[in-house]
Amino acid sequence: MKRILPLLLILSLFAIATGVQGAQMECTDEIGCVEIAPDDPIVIGYMLTLSGGTSFLGEDSLGGIEIAVSDRDSMLLDHDIELIGEDSLCSAEGGQTAAQKLAANDQLLGVVGTNCSSSATAALPIISTAGMVMISPSNTAPSLTNDDTASGGVWQPGYYRTAHNDLFQGAIAAEFAFNELGLTKLATIHDGSPYAEGLQAVMADTFTELGGEVVFQGAINVGDTDMSAILTEVAAAGPEVIYFPVFEPEGDFIAAQTADTPGLEDAVLMGADGLLSDSFPEATGEAAVGMYLSGPSVTGDEYTAFLDKWAEEIGGVPPSGYHAHAYDATNILLDAIESVAEVGEDGTIVVGRQALRDALTATADYAGLTGSLTCNATGDCATGEALAIFQITEAELEGNWPPPVVWSPGQDM
Amino acid sequence: MRLVLNQRTIDEFSWVDFIIGVLRVVIIALIIIGSWNTLASGRFTADQWISLVISGLAQGSIYALIALGYTLVYGILLMINFAHGEVFMSGAFTAVFLAEAFDRSGFLNGSPLLAVPLLILFAALVSMSVAILLERIAYRPLRNAPRLVPLITAIGASFFLQYTFRGLYGSGFKSYPTVDALRGSFTVGSVTIPISQMVVFAAALVLMLGLYWLVERTKLGKAMRAVSENKEVSALMGIDIDRIIVFTFAIGGALAGAAGVINGLYRPQGVNFFMGFVPGIKAFTAAVLGGIGNIPGAMLGGLFLGVIEAIGPNLVLAGLGIPGANQLKDVIAFTMLVLVLIFRPQGILGERLAEKKA
Incomplete structure (x- = not known):
C-alpha cells in the first residue's frame, strides 16, 4: 500500500496534466476532428484511374498533385505531407473500392479525385459519410454538384471540383x-x-x-x-x-x-x-x-512554369488536360487545411472536418492555374468564365x- | 425397364429441342422484322449499304488475321491463348515508333511500297518474339497440366504484357502517321471506296493465302497438321513436337504483328498498351464463329464478324426501334456467337472436335 500510494499520486498528476492539455485542444467540430501527433504526417489521398485504358488521365492528375506537394517541399505546418492513393479506375466499381479503402484511414483529411464522373458517383457517399472532403480535377457531370435528388442530383457534403460544370x-x-x-x-x-x-x-x-x-x-x-x-x-x-x-x-x-x-x-x-x-x-x-x-483556356506564365516543373520532376509533357486542375485542387485543399488547423504548443495539429469543408466552400477568388476559383455551396469551384x-x-x-x-x-x- | 428409360430420354430431348426451336424461330423473326422495317423505311441508300459492307470487310480482315493465331494454337494444343490480343498490341505499339521515324525522314511517303512492307515485317518480328517467349516461359512448363491451368496463365500473361508495355512506352496514345498513298478514295459505279480499305483487305488476303500455302503445301505445314491430329504418333514418326509448337506460336504471332501495322494504316489512332484487348476478344469470337481449330474457318469468321458488326446495328436493331443502335455493336457480335453456337456448335466450318479429339 505504501508503494502504491505514490504511484497513484504520480498517475493522477499525469492525468490532470494531460487533461488540461486535452481541454486546450478539445474538438468542437460537429462531425469530428483529425488529431495529428507532433511527429506524424498530414495525410491526404488521391483516387485516380491508374490502370486500364484511361490511365493516362490518372497519370496526368497525379503529376499535378505531386508537383503541388513538392512546391511546398512536402511540408505543411511543420509536418510532412504524406500522399496515399488508390486506383479508382474509370468505373463505379473502381470508385467504390478505392473510396472504401481510403475511408478506412481515419487520419486522412481529404482526397483529390476522381478522374471519371462514374467513379465519383459511387465513391462520393462513402467519402462524405466518413467526414472527408473530395476534390475532383476532372469530373464535369452536372449531377455531381446538383443537390436536388429529384432531378438526378447526387451531390453530398464534402464534394468539390476544380473542373468546370458541363x-x-x-x-x-x-x-x-x-x-x-x-x-x-x-x-x-x-x-x-x-x-x-x-x-x-x-x-x-x-x-x-x-x-x-x-x-x-x-x-x-x-x-x-x-x-x-x-x-x-x-x-x-x-x-x-x-x-x-x-x-x-x-x-x-x-x-x-x-x-x-x-x-x-x-x-x-x-x-x-x-x-x-x-x-x-x-x-x-x-x-x-x-x-x-x-x-x-489554361495559359499564362505560371502555367508555363508549371510545365517546366513537370519536365524536370516527372519528365516529358502531361499526357492529358487536367493536370492544372489537379494542381489547383491539391493547393486549395492544402490551403484550407492550413487555415483551419489548430496547432498545439507541442506541434500537435487538430483539424475539424466540418471546419475544413466550410473553409473549402468559402474559397473565393483563388488565383489558380485554371483561372479564378470561387466555390459555391454545392462544390462547383470553377466559375466557367474561363x-x-x-x-x-x-x-x-x-x-x-x-x-x-x-x-x-x-x-x- | 429399358423401354421406360428410353421413353424418358426421348421426352427430355424433345423439351430441349422445343426450347431451342422456339428460340430459333423468335430470333429469325426478330432479324426479319428488324431488317424489313429498316429497308422499308429507306433510311439508307443502296450505296450506303455497300460502303458499310466494304468497311466491314476491311475491319473483318483484321479480325481474321488475329483469329488465325487463336485457331492455329488451338488446333495444336487445344488451348485458348488469351494473351494473343497482347501479342497483336506488342507489334502494333512497337512499330509505331519505327513508323514515326520513317515519317520524319520522309521515307514513308517517299517510297511507301518499300516502307510499309518493312513496317509490317518489323511488327511481325516483334510479335513473333513475344509469342515465342510466351510459349517458352508461360505455356511450355504447363504443357501437361489440366487444361484450366494454361487458360488462367494466359490471362495472367495478358496482364503482364499489357503493363510491361505500359512501363516501356507509357500510358498515352500514339498514332500511326498517315500514308499519303493510302488517302483518298476511288469510285466504282456510284459507290465510293476509300483506298485504305481496299489495301487492308488485299494485304490481309495475301497473308492469309500465304498461310494457307504454308500449312497445305510445305513439309512444315504437313508436320503441323500431323501434330494437330495426334501428338504421340507424330512424335513416334520423328516429328519434333516442341519445334512444331514453337513454329505455330511464331506464325500466329507474326500474323498478329502484321495485323497490328495493317490496322494502324487503316485506323491510325488509338495505339496504346490496352489496344489489344477488344480486338483480341473479337478475334476469339471470330475464331469460334468460323470453327476453332479450322484455318479457313477463322478467315471466314473474321470477315463475317466484321460485316455483321458494320451492318447489323443499322439493319436489325434500328429496325426494331432500339435507340442508340450503334452502341450495341458488340451485342450484335456476341449474339451472333450465341446463335452460331445454338445452330452449329462446331462453328461455320468447324469439325466435330468433341468426337475426333477428346
Whole structure:
C-alpha cells in the first residue's frame, strides 16, 4: 500500500496534466476532428484511374498533385505531407473500392479525385459519410454538384471540383454553334459515359431552346475503332454540325472517319474538353483542321512554369488536360487545411472536418492555374468564365498548342 | 425397364429441342422484322449499304488475321491463348515508333511500297518474339497440366504484357502517321471506296493465302497438321513436337504483328498498351464463329464478324426501334456467337472436335 500510494499520486498528476492539455485542444467540430501527433504526417489521398485504358488521365492528375506537394517541399505546418492513393479506375466499381479503402484511414483529411464522373458517383457517399472532403480535377457531370435528388442530383457534403460544370460547357457550345456559326441542324454522338451523355444532352437541349433542330442523337462504345456504321447513320440524318464530346481515342476515330464518310464532308465538327489535348490534332491529322473544341483556356506564365516543373520532376509533357486542375485542387485543399488547423504548443495539429469543408466552400477568388476559383455551396469551384471555344488550325498539326481561341461567352466574334 | 428409360430420354430431348426451336424461330423473326422495317423505311441508300459492307470487310480482315493465331494454337494444343490480343498490341505499339521515324525522314511517303512492307515485317518480328517467349516461359512448363491451368496463365500473361508495355512506352496514345498513298478514295459505279480499305483487305488476303500455302503445301505445314491430329504418333514418326509448337506460336504471332501495322494504316489512332484487348476478344469470337481449330474457318469468321458488326446495328436493331443502335455493336457480335453456337456448335466450318479429339 505504501508503494502504491505514490504511484497513484504520480498517475493522477499525469492525468490532470494531460487533461488540461486535452481541454486546450478539445474538438468542437460537429462531425469530428483529425488529431495529428507532433511527429506524424498530414495525410491526404488521391483516387485516380491508374490502370486500364484511361490511365493516362490518372497519370496526368497525379503529376499535378505531386508537383503541388513538392512546391511546398512536402511540408505543411511543420509536418510532412504524406500522399496515399488508390486506383479508382474509370468505373463505379473502381470508385467504390478505392473510396472504401481510403475511408478506412481515419487520419486522412481529404482526397483529390476522381478522374471519371462514374467513379465519383459511387465513391462520393462513402467519402462524405466518413467526414472527408473530395476534390475532383476532372469530373464535369452536372449531377455531381446538383443537390436536388429529384432531378438526378447526387451531390453530398464534402464534394468539390476544380473542373468546370458541363452545364456551362454544353450551353456555350450550343450558343456558339447556333448564334455565332448560324448552324441549325445538330447531330450528337456520346460514348455512354455520364460525362459525354450529360454534355450532349445539355448541348441538345440548349440548341433546341435557341431554335435549332436536333436531327440525330446516338452513341458508340468506349473501345470502338470503326465508326463507319454510326457515321453512315449520321450522314443519313443530314446534320450541319456534329457534336461528339467524347475522349481519345474514340474522338480521333470519329473525326478522322468523318472525312471519309460520303455526305459529311462539309459538316462542322465540334468536341469538348475531353479532346482538348495536343495529342488529338496530332493523331487525327488533316481531318481535325477546322474543328471546334470547348474547354478551359489554361495559359499564362505560371502555367508555363508549371510545365517546366513537370519536365524536370516527372519528365516529358502531361499526357492529358487536367493536370492544372489537379494542381489547383491539391493547393486549395492544402490551403484550407492550413487555415483551419489548430496547432498545439507541442506541434500537435487538430483539424475539424466540418471546419475544413466550410473553409473549402468559402474559397473565393483563388488565383489558380485554371483561372479564378470561387466555390459555391454545392462544390462547383470553377466559375466557367474561363471556358472558351478553340479552333484547330494547320499549326496545331505541326505541334503548336493550345489552338487559338475563337470565341468566349459574352463576346461577339 | 429399358423401354421406360428410353421413353424418358426421348421426352427430355424433345423439351430441349422445343426450347431451342422456339428460340430459333423468335430470333429469325426478330432479324426479319428488324431488317424489313429498316429497308422499308429507306433510311439508307443502296450505296450506303455497300460502303458499310466494304468497311466491314476491311475491319473483318483484321479480325481474321488475329483469329488465325487463336485457331492455329488451338488446333495444336487445344488451348485458348488469351494473351494473343497482347501479342497483336506488342507489334502494333512497337512499330509505331519505327513508323514515326520513317515519317520524319520522309521515307514513308517517299517510297511507301518499300516502307510499309518493312513496317509490317518489323511488327511481325516483334510479335513473333513475344509469342515465342510466351510459349517458352508461360505455356511450355504447363504443357501437361489440366487444361484450366494454361487458360488462367494466359490471362495472367495478358496482364503482364499489357503493363510491361505500359512501363516501356507509357500510358498515352500514339498514332500511326498517315500514308499519303493510302488517302483518298476511288469510285466504282456510284459507290465510293476509300483506298485504305481496299489495301487492308488485299494485304490481309495475301497473308492469309500465304498461310494457307504454308500449312497445305510445305513439309512444315504437313508436320503441323500431323501434330494437330495426334501428338504421340507424330512424335513416334520423328516429328519434333516442341519445334512444331514453337513454329505455330511464331506464325500466329507474326500474323498478329502484321495485323497490328495493317490496322494502324487503316485506323491510325488509338495505339496504346490496352489496344489489344477488344480486338483480341473479337478475334476469339471470330475464331469460334468460323470453327476453332479450322484455318479457313477463322478467315471466314473474321470477315463475317466484321460485316455483321458494320451492318447489323443499322439493319436489325434500328429496325426494331432500339435507340442508340450503334452502341450495341458488340451485342450484335456476341449474339451472333450465341446463335452460331445454338445452330452449329462446331462453328461455320468447324469439325466435330468433341468426337475426333477428346
